[in-house]
Amino acid sequence: MMAAEATERRHIISVLVENQFGVLARIASLFTGKGFNIDSLTVAETLDPGLSRMTVVTHGNVAVIEQTCKQLNKLVDVVRVTDLTDEPHVEREMVLIKVNAESSHRGEIIQIVEVFRSRVVDVAPRTLTVEMTGDEGKITALVNMLRPYGVVDVVRTGKVAIGRGNHAVVRESAGDSVAAG
Amino acid sequence: MKLKGCDILIEALKKQGVETIFGYSGGAALHIFDALYKFNDAHKEDGIQFVMTRQEAGATHAADGYARVTGKAGVVLVTSGPGATNCVTGIATAQMDSIPMVVITGQVPSNLIGNDAFQETDFVGVTRPIVKHSYLVHHVEDLARVVREAFHIAETGRPGPVLIDFPKDVQIAETEWEWPETVDIRGYKPKLDGHRRQVRRAADLIMQAQRPLVYGGGGIVLGDASPEFREFVWKTQIPTTVTLMGLGALPETDPLALKMPGMHGSRAANYAFQDCDLIIAVGSRFDDRVTGKLEKFAPNAKIIHIDIDPSAISKNVHVDIPIVGHVKRVLPMLTEMVDKTDVDAWRHQCAMWKERYPFRFEPKTDVIKPQQVIEEIWDITRGDAILATDVGQHQMWAGQHYQHIEPRRWLTSGGLGTMGYGMPAALGAQLAAPDDLVVCISGDGSIMMNIQELATLATEKLNVKTVILNNNWLGMVRQWQELLYEERYSASDLHDNPDFARIADAFGVKGMRISHPDELRPALDEAFAHDGPVVMDVMVDEMENVYPMVPAGAALDEMVGGLA
Numbered sequence: 134m135m136a137a138e139a140t141e142r143r144h145i146i147s148v149l150v151e152n153q154f155g156v157l158a159r160i161a162s163l164f165t166g167k168g169f170n171i172d173s174l175t176v177a178e179t180l181d182p183g184l185s186r187m188t189v190v191t192h193g194n195v196a197v198i199e200q201t202c203k204q205l206n207k208l209v210d211v212v213r214v215t216d217l218t219d220e221p222h223v224e225r226e227m228v229l230i231k232v233n234a235e236s237s238h239r240g241e242i243i244q245i246v247e248v249f250r251s252r253v254v255d256v257a258p259r260t261l262t263v264e265m266t267g268d269e270g271k272i273t274a275l276v277n278m279l280r281p282y283g284v285v286d287v288v289r290t291g292k293v294a295i296g297r298g299n300h301a302v303v304r305e306s307a308g309d310s311v312a313a314g
Numbered sequence: 315m316k317l318k319g320c321d322i323l324i325e326a327l328k329k330q331g332v333e334t335i336f337g338y339s340g341g342a343a344l345h346i347f348d349a350l351y352k353f354n355d356a357h358k359e360d361g362i363q364f365v366m367t368r369q370e371a372g373a374t375h376a377a378d379g380y381a382r383v384t385g386k387a388g389v390v391l392v393t394s395g396p397g398a399t400n401c402v403t404g405i406a407t408a409q410m411d412s413i414p415m416v417v418i419t420g421q422v423p424s425n426l427i428g429n430d431a432f433q434e435t436d437f438v439g440v441t442r443p444i445v446k447h448s449y450l451v452h453h454v455e456d457l458a459r460v461v462r463e464a465f466h467i468a469e470t471g472r473p474g475p476v477l478i479d480f481p482k483d484v485q486i487a488e489t490e491w492e493w494p495e496t497v498d499i500r501g502y503k504p505k506l507d508g509h510r511r512q513v514r515r516a517a518d519l520i521m522q523a524q525r526p527l528v529y530g531g532g533g534i535v536l537g538d539a540s541p542e543f544r545e546f547v548w549k550t551q552i553p554t555t556v557t558l559m560g561l562g563a564l565p566e567t568d569p570l571a572l573k574m575p576g577m578h579g580s581r582a583a584n585y586a587f588q589d590c591d592l593i594i595a596v597g598s599r600f601d602d603r604v605t606g607k608l609e610k611f612a613p614n615a616k617i618i619h620i621d622i623d624p625s626a627i628s629k630n631v632h633v634d635i636p637i638v639g640h641v642k643r644v645l646p647m648l649t650e651m652v653d654k655t656d657v658d659a660w661r662h663q664c665a666m667w668k669e670r671y672p673f674r675f676e677p678k679t680d681v682i683k684p685q686q687v688i689e690e691i692w693d694i695t696r697g698d699a700i701l702a703t704d705v706g707q708h709q710m711w712a713g714q715h716y717q718h719i720e721p722r723r724w725l726t727s728g729g730l731g732t733m734g735y736g737m738p739a740a741l742g743a744q745l746a747a748p749d750d751l752v753v754c755i756s757g758d759g760s761i762m763m764n765i766q767e768l769a770t771l772a773t774e775k776l777n778v779k780t781v782i783l784n785n786n787w788l789g790m791v792r793q794w795q796e797l798l799y800e801e802r803y804s805a806s807d808l809h810d811n812p813d814f815a816r817i818a819d820a821f822g823v824k825g826m827r828i829s830h831p832d833e834l835r836p837a838l839d840e841a842f843a844h845d846g847p848v849v850m851d852v853m854v855d856e857m858e859n860v861y862p863m864v865p866a867g868a869a870l871d872e873m874v875g876g877l878a
């Protein structure tokens with residue numbers, strides 16, 4: 134194996150699945166059973182209520198990612214697997230940050246929030262809750278900026294992603310594996 | 315017409331062409347058993363045969379044996395909870411060897427699921443990693459479609475076991491009975507035809523190779539592609555090794571056949587792997603029992619891999635030319651593009667290895683050698699028998715010393731290595747092929763794991779001949795302990811074995827005990843001629859080892875033993 138192939142990389146994989154009882158369990162059990170990593174996983178219904186989309190962020194070397202995609206494809210409930218990593222795509226994540234905000238600091242915090250184009254969604258006597266959507270780097274930057282004030286809690290959704298341009302990830306053509314040779 | 319779920323299930327199985335079901339009854343399946351009874355009462359001529367094994371594990375292995383012989387999904391019907399969990403080993407065995415099987419389990423009523431109800435097990439959950447797919451039937455309206463899909467999924471693509479978990483309330487819920495004529499599962503469309511350009515590239519590579527080797531596997535048997543496989547091998551005249559799972563794909567009497575590769579494979583096959591410059595893998599999966607130490611495997615070879623399962627390709631080894639498709643469709647395409655290979659020197663080299671290093675043993679006058687039993691059975695049957703095995707030394711000897719001629723006549727648990735598989739699998743095979751001689755080669759350890767199925771053999775009047783190579787040890791374990799643990803025989807001694815011939819007698823099965831080499835042939839003749847099942851307890855040389863052997867962590871050409 135060449136060095137580049139052996140290096141681990143982060144991948145973002147879009148998985149279209151039947152919106153059915155037990156599908157999430159099947160996918161989760163595949164990842165644990167085969168020893169694949171899940172960094173984050175989101176799932177929700179698509180335009181077609183019969184289908185759900187999962188966005189899985191995972192990491193591994195080329196061979197591991199190829200096996201991950203193939204094994205996902207092998208599940209009967211999986212309609213389509215697309216590795217978006219090297220495709221032009223947009224990825225977003227939402228975060229909710231609860232930060233200590235004594236009145237002396239409130240102004241500064243709100244300024245930071247504005248610079249990041251995020252917003253305050255809850256105000257309490259000693260805390261503010263901030264919501265932001267963005268890519269990973271931006272979210273991490275915001276969390277780092279707020280840290281000095283005392284971050285009480287952070288909840289992130291995990292990533293969702295969509296291909297750029299006219300091309301849809303959901304197409305009616307099913308079953309043909311993107312990763313298969 | 316409106317029918318109850320349990321009746322729809324039986325009607326659907328009939329529509330599906332099911333002739334035989336293996337299983338065991340119990341509370342959560344009683345509606346189904348009642349529906350089966352009524353169905354058979356109304357269809358005296360063309361009912362569905364139910365074979366009651368004496369334990370659910372036996373039922374799954376029997377269904378597996380039936381499937382390996384017929385190519386159709388074996389069907390199992392059992393109750394919830396313990397009935398279902400007893401099937402786990404059989405399901406896992408089928409999954410590992412890609413055997414089509416549909417397992418129907420009764421389940422507690424829907425409203426009790428999750429309540430720790432009596433005999434409730436989340437069986438979909440228990441079996442998730444060991445099935446190809448599974449269904450929990452929530453609505454009776456889905457049932458006919460579920461049955462149709464279950465068989466389709468079990469039997470197509472890379473075959474495997476499918477579970478239908480069927481709650482008791484849904485069994486008596488009513489709906490319109492209608493058989494879906496077609497199946498369309500959007501997430502399940504196995505790719506059948508190989509990519510033409512890839513096949514072309516493969517053909518070019520084959521014609522350029524100096525030392526090509528064909529490495530055929532169980533996929534050829536499962537895909538009923540032996541004729542296409544033989545045509546390819548015979549046209550190209552490439553030396554060929556076929557794995558334990560693929561035995562019979564090419565007659566082992568063929569000059570090109572190098573016999574099986576791997577840990578206890580032939581030196582010829584293993585040397586060929588290490589020396590070849592091209593491997594043409596057909597429905598095989600580079601299992602670790604075949605490759606030996608992966609880093610040292612076939613150091614000079616490019617690899618072409620034809621398989622229906624994309625995930626089998628480039629899983630263990632890097633493949634240069636992957637071809638995803640059904641071997642039965644890909645092979646003719648490939649055969650058309652190639653000619654006889656111009657590799658006389660290589661063919662000669664392989665033939666030399668084959669001649670120089672056959673599987674061998676030293677016969678003795680006072681004690682029966684286990685290999686001798688297998689060779690006698692070959693001599694009597696000339697490859698015409700269906701052989702089922704258990705797991706251990708006897709399994710390897712049966713692989714080595716029998717000449718496998720035709721596919722679907724060799725039943726062995728290769729992937730999971732399940733002791734207790736042999737006799738029930740032979741039982742299923744005998745039902746599938748009532749006129750054939752079915753021989754189960756077992757060990758004194760393995761036979762005890764499902765010995766209760768002697769009762770099924772007796773009841774169903776199935777003429778299975780069970781031959782126990784009795785060495786009074788868990789032989790394969792003892793062999794490893796001798797070679798790797800300085801003869802510390804920890805928990806492998808079976809000298810307190812029961813008298814298997816008398817056990818057989820008690821079940822109404824003819825029992826025989828043979829200890830002297832002179833008795834062997836006449837006893838085998840007698841057993842095979844006997845009209846009924848037989849258990850032959852053959853006392854063999856206790857300390858015999860299986861050779862040659864690739865030690866753990868060694869490369870294939872570092873085999874030890876088995877030399878003259």
Ligand SMILES: Cc1ncc(C[n+]2csc(CCOP(=O)(O)OP(=O)(O)O)c2C)c(N)n1
Pocket residue numbers: 704705706707708709731732733734756757758759760761783785787788789790791
């Ligand atoms: C269910 C099960 N338990 C344990 C093993 C591990 N195992 C592999 S071979 C073997 C010994 C088999 O002994 P026997 O059936 O007497 O056959 P022999 O090797 O003596 O021919 C054991 C215990 C297994 N394969 N399957």
